[in-house]
Amino acid sequence: MDKYDKNNLNKILEHNNIEMEKPKKKKRILLKLGSNTLTRETDQISRGKIEDIGRQIAALKDDYEFVLISSGAVAVAKQFVNLERSGENIDVKQALASIGQPHLMRIFQESFRELGLLTSQILLSPNDFGRDDSKKNIINTMNVLLENDYIPIINENDTSSTEAIQFGDNDNLAAQTAALLDVDLFIIATNTHGVYKKGSISAETPETIRKVSDIDELKKEVMSETKSAHGTGGMESKVSAAEITQKAKIETWIVNGLDENFILNAINDEVHFTKIHH
């Protein structure tokens, strides 16, 4: 037997009262990126924004592991194609998502690789969360990816389900995934500094609700009829998503993904954002 095998080494360390340093358990963050963040509110997916996200993940990688939920498949397709039928029909949006998804993943893969980050793609449907076998398969796959330092990038499978492109349910999908993976923190990146007080929006002096635990109070502040140019679900779907994670005892942050370094700034408490306690 090799005298330097693991058992032998442990015995020697024990005998000499030496404790081996245990590898630190990383905190798991699930980050949801809306179309607005990824396009920087333009008609093009922003490579600069994707690089900004990659740089932050790289800076945090010793302490945090990331799972991304990324919208943007429809937005990226609109850059390349103009399908015959009206872009507002659901089936046309589904076709656009199918065209855009590989482009979206290519941009992530190219930009992240430059930073030494590995990526993988996962497409999920709401139905996947209703069956024990598929839930187990999702957890197992994610664990292998994360253990091997891959960053899973999830989007809704827009061919088999239409919730995301109809109702902005990538927020909901993200919350369900956060609960399933029992993450330490759920971050939703959008184009506002979190949820604003309703009155402050009409007065054009937006004021962020910074800490909240009562979801019903938060719902009252949402302007359900208002959403941005590329967005689908508006703030309503984000607050509903936070309701799911709150029940799962996970803290949710709604942050402004348009800002450079938005994740680092939120972690260092250098910007205003909405923190929903569990």
Ligand SMILES: Nc1ncnc2c1ncn2[C@@H]1O[C@H](COP(=O)(O)OP(=O)(O)O)[C@@H](O)[C@H]1O
């Ligand atoms: N109380 C509120 N505070 C901030 N934004 C709100 C509020 N009520 C409604 N909104 C709208 O929600 C939008 C964000 O949701 P959405 O357009 O779906 O973006 P995303 O693409 O990031 O998912 C904001 O740009 C704003 O128009």
Ligand SMILES: N[C@@H](CCC(=O)OP(=O)(O)O)C(=O)O
């Ligand atoms: N699966 C769609 C996501 C639609 C969606 O939920 O968009 P958003 O409200 O911007 O998060 C896409 O990739 O375009």
